Amino acid sequence: MIRLEGISKSFGNNVVLDHLDLEIADGEALVLVGPSGTGKSVLLKHIIGLLAPDDGTVWIGGTDLWSLSPHELNQFRRKFGMSFQEGALFDSMTVFDNIAFPLRRQTKKNPEEIRARVEECLDVVHLSGVESKKPAELSGGMRRRVGFARAITLEPEILLFDEPTTGLDPVMTDVVDSTILEMQKRLKCTSVTITHNMDSARKIGDRVAMIFRGRIVAIAPPDEFIRSTNPLVRQFVEGKAEGPLTDEESGPGGKEGEEP
């Protein structure tokens, strides 16, 4: 289980997360939605411990992430597989070396076992014949899927996807969504996915959470989420320019007291 308790994070004067609480059950697929710049990626980086909260506690299965020593935290991160925006593949390495990277760094597998595991992972994301290519030679959708393959090499318990479908065409978006769904079923892991796409959210999520101004403002199963009467959710689902999301003065975490 992942439990975030009262997480706050600021960069300079910019408050990104504001006493955020969130609980994700084992095996659950949670989708995070929300306008750009509301701290979705920052939240994801808190779950895997890439960023330390200014305040609050991150619990991963009964372990307080920041009570661990740096070395223990490093080891603990084996539980996670993360796919970054745009893939974040190491562009000095081939696809094979990218996927083999976690295996070479963290296991004592021999080259044959590594090769077998890399092929297995590429098979999960339905890619073949790209092992010797450099990331720059791949299309956007392929880069994401190589990123997925790299994320699952160590059989993680928790998968994190940072905007896996942003910038892809509708067909590729569906392919990537299907891959995520299949990975979740095969690995039976907990997953947290950030997306802007409500169709994706519906397809891959058990629950959808909306984050706005550093807090979770709505959380519900996809169908219920789409029917929600919350004005913030309504504006986001309907994709309107006017509404409480774009209104500077309103919303939770907004500058109360400064209202006229």
Add this chain to the structure above:
Amino acid sequence: MKVVTAFGAMILRVCEEFGRFFVLLGRTMLWAVRPPYDFPEIFKQMVRVGVDSIPVVFLTGLFTGMVIALQTFKGFARFHAESFVGSVVSLSVLRELAPVLAALMVTGRVGSAMAAELGTMRVTEQIDALVAFATEPIQYLIVPRVAAATVMLPLLVVMADAVGIGGGYLVAVDIMGGNPVAYLHNSFQFLQLNDMTSGLIKAACFGLIFSLIGCQKGYYTEGGAEGVGISTTRAVVAGSLSILLADFFLTKILF
């Protein structure tokens, strides 16, 4: 008032960068002694810093030696001391010019590349990805680069020393018509081993400084392509200035 604020902000930034440099130096030293040692990566970086810089440093050494010979020959001819040109060339190249000029050239060539590479890795989240796969980026990225630069720069300087003295000979003897025997004799007559070693110690320090500054600027890059550009510029500017600064203090200590 604005000028004062801007000046204050600049001083704060310089102090911050200075502090960061020493923090990173400490962390790099710490990670350098911890296993596992990534020898293939260190070797790869040694090729990039050392072997690939040979043409640049060769030409720098050659022309430095040549121009000093040219300058001093004309000057010394006024009081018939042409035979001492060799001494001037070898002393100035070994003690000062080869280490400093080679370091400045390599800073421009390699320090900037380090900043650009690490900066791009930072803004495309590749450094975050390293951490996510339980790999310490300082150990994986910075240690091999700094180690390679610290080892390879003195070796480049040995070459620049030799080429510089050769260049001086070329000009003084072959072009200006000086006495070859007197030139060679005087080149080495007044040299001490200390002249060579102090130059090499300097070179090792410069290697450490420029590579660590290049890595530092890259590692702490913020904000997209523009940020990478800023980091690259700063790596060269701060690297070169630090080398000149360190040169003064090292000379004061070593001689």
